[in-house]
Amino acid sequence: MTYLQLAYFHLVTVIPAFLIGSYLLANQKGTRIHRALGKVYMILMLITALATLFMKAEVGPVLIGHFGYVHLFSLLVLYAVPSAYIAVRKGNIAKHKRSMMLLYVGAILIAGGFTFTPGRMMHDWFFA
DSSP states (O other): OHHHHHHHHHHHHHHHHHHHHHHHSSSSSSSHHHHHHHHHHHHHHHHHHHHHHHHHTOSSSSBTBOTTHHHHHHHHHHHHHHHHHHHHHTTOOHHHHHHHHHHIIIIIIIHHHHSSSTTTHHHHHHHO
16 A cells, blocks of 8 residues: 555544544443443554554654654553553553553654644644
């Protein structure tokens, strides 16, 4: 896939993840709908993180000829999603909550915010 195709694929997975994650944070926890949407959210986040690993860093320092600092958020997702899932399966709601907050704040809000900085595609699409 080209970089642009990967970017569109990433957007198709991360936008619904953002909306679902926002809904889950704002509404009652532990309900049937929370559990169902939580699974969809986790799957979307894993898919979007994997997709970003194929997107070459185009702004800032590049490591190993491909990865940039923003890819650390992809690794965060690949850690936080299984960690949150295992925690909730074991009944450790506090750890599940911490992992999900880390996931949402780090991978959605902070990483998403970085995409709107000058030199990045989203900045160009929205502000150029």
